[in-house]
Every structure is written in structure tokens, then in C-alpha cells.
Amino acid sequence: MKKVEQLRAKHPSWFQRPFYGFGCDDGWYKLIRDLLEELELMGMDENFRVLQVKEKFGGLRFYTQGASQEAARRIEEVCQDSFNVCERCGTRENVTTEGSWVVTLCKDCRKPHEYKGAELEDWDD
Numbered sequence: 336m337k338k339v340e341q342l343r344a345k346h347p348s349w350f351q352r353p354f355y356g357f358g359c360d361d362g363w364y365k366l367i368r369d370l371l372e373e374l375e376l377m378g379m380d381e382n383f384r385v386l387q388v389k390e391k392f393g394g395l396r397f398y399t400q401g402a403s404q405e406a407a408r409r410i411e412e413v414c415q416d417s418f419n420v421c422e423r424c425g426t427r428e429n430v431t432t433e434g435s436w437v438v439t440l441c442k443d444c445r446k447p448h449e450y451k452g453a454e455l456e457d458w459d460d
């Protein structure tokens with residue numbers, strides 16, 4: 336189970352069906368956890384729903400139902416901020432969103448996924 340999946344258990348009433356799952360990697364765990372805590376402080380109650388959490392075009396998408404204006408604004412901010420956080424390891428260092436397949440990763444996480452040609456010997460920068 337991905338770590339982000341655990342967040343569902345913390346807020347069971349928000350993640351009732353239809354919830355389409357966490358389509359993102361664990362690097363965004365803290366981002367999402369903190370957002371959920373903020374939403375709770377903002378008074379989102381059992382009528383609030385998280386429909387889907389996923390990565391799209393390198394950014395976090397957080398689809399909800401019943402969010403207040405304040406909550407919706409905060410969700411948007413966090414989704415924008417996700418472009419600064421490596422989706423795989425959660426660092427904010429050397430994070431870029433680039434490549435033919437757009438993902439938001441730090442330099443170290445990006446490296447193994449780069450196509451280096453037929454020979455995978457030269458890993459030097």
C-alpha cells in the first residue's frame with residue numbers, strides 16, 4: 336500500500352465512495368496530509384468529499400465536493416505548490432517539471448528514468 340493511501344483512514348467520512356483513489360506517488364504525502372489537516376481546521380465536515388487525488392501534467396489534482404471558498408482556494412494553492420515538490424521522494428531541492436513525459440521530480444529521482452541510450456554506463460553529469 337502506498338503511504339498516501341493511509342491518509343484515507345485518517346478522514347474516513349471524506350473518502351467515501353465514490354473515491355477514485357490516490358493516483359500519485361508518496362513524495363506528496365506530506366503535502367496532502369497537511370492540506371487535509373488544514374481542511375479540518377477550516378471546518379470541512381462530513382458533507383465534504385474528496386473524489387480523487389492524482390497527478391496530472393506534473394501537478395497535484397485534488398477533486399472535491401462541498402468545499403468552502405476558502406478551502407477551494409487553499410486546495411488550489413497546494414496544487415500549485417506541488418510543482419515544487421518531488422512526487423517520488425518529497426524533496427524541494429532541484430525539483431523540475433520537464434521532459435517528454437511531464438512529471439515533477441528532483442534531480443536524483445529523475446536520473447534513473449532518463450533515457451540514456453542503449454548503453455547505461457555513463458551516469459556522470
Ligand SMILES: [Zn+2]
Binds near residue numbers: 442
Ligand atoms: Zn526526488
